Amino acid sequence: MRLILLTLFTLWSPSTLATPEPPAELSVNEGRINPLGFHDPKPSFSWKLKDPRQGARQTAYQLVVTDTGSEHPETLWDSGKVESARSVYVPYDGPDLSSRQRVAWRVRYWDQDSKESDWSDWAHFELGLLENSDWKGQWIHLPKEGFKAPGEMGNPVVHLRKTFEIEQVPEMARLYLTAKGIVDFRINGQLVTPHAFIPGWTDYTQKIETVTYDVGPLLRQGENVLAARISDGWFAGTISKRFYGQMPELLAQLELKSPEGKVLETIVTDQSWSLTTDGPITMADIWHGEDYDARKELDGWDLPDYQGAEKFKAVAATPLDPKVSLSPKRFQGSRVIETLKPISMRKFEDGKVVYDLGQNMVGWISIKLPARKGQTITIRMAEMLEEDGTLYRGNYRTARSLANYIPAVDGIVEYTQTFTFFGFQYIEISGYDATAEPSLDWVSGQVLHTDFPLTGTFDSSHTKLNKLQSNIVWGQRGNFLDIPTDCPQRNERYGWTGDAQVFSPVSLFNYDTHAFWMSYLESIRQEMKPDGGVPHIIPSNQYRNWINSAGWGDAAFVIPWELYLRTGDLDVLREFYPMMKKRVGYYTAKAKDGIVDEPNSFGDWLQPKSYGTKSIGKDDRSGETSTRILATCYYAYGASLCAKAADALGLESEEEDYRELFDSISKSVSAKFFNPEGEVIEGTATQTAYILPLAFDLLHGDLARKAARNLAERISKDDNLLNSGFIGTAVIIQTLEKYGLRQQARDILFTSEYPSWFYSIDQGATTIWERWNSYTKKDGFGDDSMNSFNHYAYGAVGSFLYERIAGIAPTAEKPGYAEVLVAPILDESFPLDHAEASLDTRYGKASNGWKKTDAAWQMTTVIPPNASGRIVLPFPVEKITVTKGEARFSEVNGESTALVPAGSYQFEISR
Numbered sequence: 001m002r003l004i005l006l007t008l009f010t011l012w013s014p015s016t017l018a019t020p021e022p023p024a025e026l027s028v029n030e031g032r033i034n035p036l037g038f039h040d041p042k043p044s045f046s047w048k049l050k051d052p053r054q055g056a057r058q059t060a061y062q063l064v065v066t067d068t069g070s071e072h073p074e075t076l077w078d079s080g081k082v083e084s085a086r087s088v089y090v091p092y093d094g095p096d097l098s099s100r101q102r103v104a105w106r107v108r109y110w111d112q113d114s115k116e117s118d119w120s121d122w123a124h125f126e127l128g129l130l131e132n133s134d135w136k137g138q139w140i141h142l143p144k145e146g147f148k149a150p151g152e153m154g155n156p157v158v159h160l161r162k163t164f165e166i167e168q169v170p171e172m173a174r175l176y177l178t179a180k181g182i183v184d185f186r187i188n189g190q191l192v193t194p195h196a197f198i199p200g201w202t203d204y205t206q207k208i209e210t211v212t213y214d215v216g217p218l219l220r221q222g223e224n225v226l227a228a229r230i231s232d233g234w235f236a237g238t239i240s241k242r243f244y245g246q247m248p249e250l251l252a253q254l255e256l257k258s259p260e261g262k263v264l265e266t267i268v269t270d271q272s273w274s275l276t277t278d279g280p281i282t283m284a285d286i287w288h289g290e291d292y293d294a295r296k297e298l299d300g301w302d303l304p305d306y307q308g309a310e311k312f313k314a315v316a317a318t319p320l321d322p323k324v325s326l327s328p329k330r331f332q333g334s335r336v337i338e339t340l341k342p343i344s345m346r347k348f349e350d351g352k353v354v355y356d357l358g359q360n361m362v363g364w365i366s367i368k369l370p371a372r373k374g375q376t377i378t379i380r381m382a383e384m385l386e387e388d389g390t391l392y393r394g395n396y397r398t399a400r401s402l403a404n405y406i407p408a409v410d411g412i413v414e415y416t417q418t419f420t421f422f423g424f425q426y427i428e429i430s431g432y433d434a435t436a437e438p439s440l441d442w443v444s445g446q447v448l449h450t451d452f453p454l455t456g457t458f459d460s461s462h463t464k465l466n467k468l469q470s471n472i473v474w475g476q477r478g479n480f481l482d483i484p485t486d487c488p489q490r491n492e493r494y495g496w497t498g499d500a501q502v503f504s505p506v507s508l509f510n511y512d513t514h515a516f517w518m519s520y521l522e523s524i525r526q527e528m529k530p531d532g533g534v535p536h537i538i539p540s541n542q543y544r545n546w547i548n549s550a551g552w553g554d555a556a557f558v559i560p561w562e563l564y565l566r567t568g569d570l571d572v573l574r575e576f577y578p579m580m581k582k583r584v585g586y587y588t589a590k591a592k593d594g595i596v597d598e599p600n601s602f603g604d605w606l607q608p609k610s611y612g613t614k615s616i617g618k619d620d621r622s623g624e625t626s627t628r629i630l631a632t633c634y635y636a637y638g639a640s641l642c643a644k645a646a647d648a649l650g651l652e653s654e655e656e657d658y659r660e661l662f663d664s665i666s667k668s669v670s671a672k673f674f675n676p677e678g679e680v681i682e683g684t685a686t687q688t689a690y691i692l693p694l695a696f697d698l699l700h701g702d703l704a705r706k707a708a709r710n711l712a713e714r715i716s717k718d719d720n721l722l723n724s725g726f727i728g729t730a731v732i733i734q735t736l737e738k739y740g741l742r743q744q745a746r747d748i749l750f751t752s753e754y755p756s757w758f759y760s761i762d763q764g765a766t767t768i769w770e771r772w773n774s775y776t777k778k779d780g781f782g783d784d785s786m787n788s789f790n791h792y793a794y795g796a797v798g799s800f801l802y803e804r805i806a807g808i809a810p811t812a813e814k815p816g817y818a819e820v821l822v823a824p825i826l827d828e829s830f831p832l833d834h835a836e837a838s839l840d841t842r843y844g845k846a847s848n849g850w851k852k853t854d855a856a857w858q859m860t861t862v863i864p865p866n867a868s869g870r871i872v873l874p875f876p877v878e879k880i881t882v883t884k885g886e887a888r889f890s891e892v893n894g895e896s897t898a899l900v901p902a903g904s905y906q907f908e909i910s911r
């Protein structure tokens with residue numbers, strides 16, 4: 001009865017009717033939801049308002065943070081009611097948090113009518129081990145004497161185990177874990193590590209990441225078994241030429257705790273563990289694949305009462321190195337996100353079967369097929385097929401990239417790799433039971449990548465444009481495996497900084513890569529030289545002193561700025577502005593009269609066609625653009641980004657200094673590289689020689705107009721096609737549009753002629769290729785030595801699809817989509833009838849879509865709560881009708897702008 005009355009009252013009461021929904025999707029720092037093993041003793045807090053009304057916004061909030069590690073949760077920080085619109089990255093203002101601390105927090109807010117929401121649900125997080133001194137164990141590994149240096153390939157996987165007794169199962173238990181190499185871990189036979197490639201790739205001489213797992217439910221009374229497998233991975237594998245070490249090592253700490261989190265017992269890696277290398281994985285290596293001999297399986301080795309314990313020998317133990325910090329991983333590891341099934345198969349006369357997954361992907365291959373005991377099944381793969389339907393593998397170069405499996409029984413066997421990954425679309429199987437007829441369900445592809453949420457979508461009426469978007473997303477999936485790589489398949493798979501910086505903007509549309517990039521930036525900072533020099537590859541492993549190429553090392557200022565612009569997280573700049581400055585300082589020290597050179601640069605890497613001034617073939621792929629133009633433009637760009645960052649951080653005088661520096665470099669660029677007619681007079685007048693100074697706003701007024709006109713002429717002489725490499729192509733379309741060269745932008749983007757994005761699509765691309773013609777139907781494969789079919793750099797164009805075709809972009813004034821810029825191109829000459837994009841921002845989902853009808857452009861816009869929109873339409877006001885929501889446009893020079901609050905809108909623009 002009381003309940004009914006209460007319900008009636010609730011329904012009836014006018015004030016509660018208008019109560020805003022409590023905030024939801026609470027996250028800490030870089031959008032992390034309820035993390036375990038968190039890294040930051042001073043977190044920041046974000047939440048989303050769930051209010052679809054127009055004008056929904058926050059006017060005040062209250063946030064409460066409590067320590068849940070005692071019987072009586074203790075308030076660590078109560079913000080009280082704070083009159084503020086801020087709902088993202090609110091800094092914690094309580095006492096510093098410490099290792100293992102368990103924290104709960106919740107928030108409520110007051111809306112635009114000063115109505116107060118209910119409290120949100122509690123969100124939780126728990127800190128990992130923040131200090132090396134928290135670790136009580138030692139690194140354990142093969143004794144030096146027993147260690148046989150691996151041959152060309154890799155070490156066998158090491159199995160390590162320890163048994164221990166528990167009298168009473170604890171209420172709570174945590175496993176803190178890391179490895180030099182890659183680890184997977186089981187307790188009493190159950191897998192603890194859902195992520196692959198733990199801990200991840202950092203500069204292991206400075207930092208090794210650690211992860212935390214809740215393992216309470218896996219423990220039992222009596223005997224328990226801790227069982228780890230470790231392999232070379234990036235640490236001791238051929239990929240780093242064993243630069244960091246010769247063999248893998250394990251560090252683990254199991255803590256049995258009371259419900260309040262008090263540590264009752266600690267079990268660590270030490271000499272009480274035992275190990276064997278005589279297990280089924282006889283070789284594992286990132287480049288070379290895996291060899292698995294099922295006859296050597298150690299049945300029950302990870303369970304109590306194991307009968308084969310005598311196989312396991314003593315381990316060696318090494319103390320922790322105080323110079324190497326053990327830090328909780330800032331983002332999630334990699335995981336199988338999707339499984340691809342073959343769409344077709346072909347059996348060859350020799351019995352080999354080749355399967356086609358229909359999509360170039362990165363990850364593992366699962367088999368489930370009939371086999372003969374002792375008869376090796378070989379799993380090979382390729383990104384492409386030769387004309388005769390066999391695998392094209394020349395482009396893997398020296399990466400062996402295959403898996404061998406030796407069955408222990410006759411009959412159906414199942415196997416998936418663990419300590420390697422492959423880049424492929426086709427799978428070849430040989431060595432199966434020849435009496436069986438191959439079937440499509442024998443194999444599947446397990447798609448692996450860093451476990452971050454998909455945040456963006458793009459769709460349009462243009463089939464190839466949609467395919468381009470899909471190819472970019474697949475390129476991101478395949479190359480965001482713990483670090484951003486150039487390619488995922490050949491004997492490379494390195495964190496090339498140039499590729500990473502050009503792709504960083506679009507990566508932040510497709511997935512929530514905020515934490516991923518923070519971690520990578522930390523790696524860049526750790527490896528930066530004292531003078532601001534940056535290795536081409538991060539982590540640099542054996543290439544420590546291969547440094548400084550314009551456009552590559554500049555990842556040190558480009559990525560922090562892009563990350564800040566697209567997330568609004570000021571901590572990005574607080575943490576990395578010093579690194580940005582150091583990189584600019586590197587150039588300043590080199591500059592003469594405002595000009596710098598990096599003659600040993602990669603240049604505008606892979607410019608497709610020669611202007612005849614220099615060979616751009618196999619011997620030199622750096623293109624014809626002057627390295628002085630490239631380096632000086634990046635120098636200026638760095639200065640302008642430092643000025644913007646200083647402004648965001650409130651550092652006025654530094655902002656002014658960098659603006660002045662930028663202006664003076666711009667003047668040098670205008671004076672030394674251009675004549676008064678706006679023609680490039682430095683080196684070859686390539687497209688990129690025009691594009692970069694224009695893209696980075698180094699030319700002004702008349703000179704800029706003339707240079708843009710000359711760029712247009714250059715393009716027309718190039719048959720209205722692009723002829724830029726990695727650096728120019730990343731910004732060509734955006735730059736043409738910015739300088740009113742829309743026709744050229746359209747021609748270059750929508751053509752199917754070589755070289756172009758659609759050209760590769762017509763040749764069958766399902767990802768972005770390293771070269772536009774890595775394969776052509778007419779001439780077959782390009783030069784094997786540089787022929788990746790999954791190379792995301794040219795995918796940088798994707799941000800143009802979101803920002804200008806669909807029309808969702810951030811603004812530097814209110815970054816992180818506090819203001820959503822909605823400025824789609826809406827041009828009759830574009831071959832599109834509709835386009836739409838959506839993006840999950842920290843405020844909620846923003847979206848924009850438009851459709852062309854006979855009479856009008858119809859546009860639907862959603863601005864998330866507590867954000868605002870800036871809608872810019874290239875039409876006079878009288879053509880625009882607002883059919884949903886309230887928006888007032890004002891017109892300047894035929895362009896109409898409306899500033900709108902959160903909400904859903906519809907517009908009709910007469911054609």
Ligand code: BGC
Nearest residue numbers: 486487492496498499602605
């Ligand atoms: C990589 C690139 C990289 C380049 C440097 C290549 O081998 O695959 O993507 O940026 O070297 O020029």
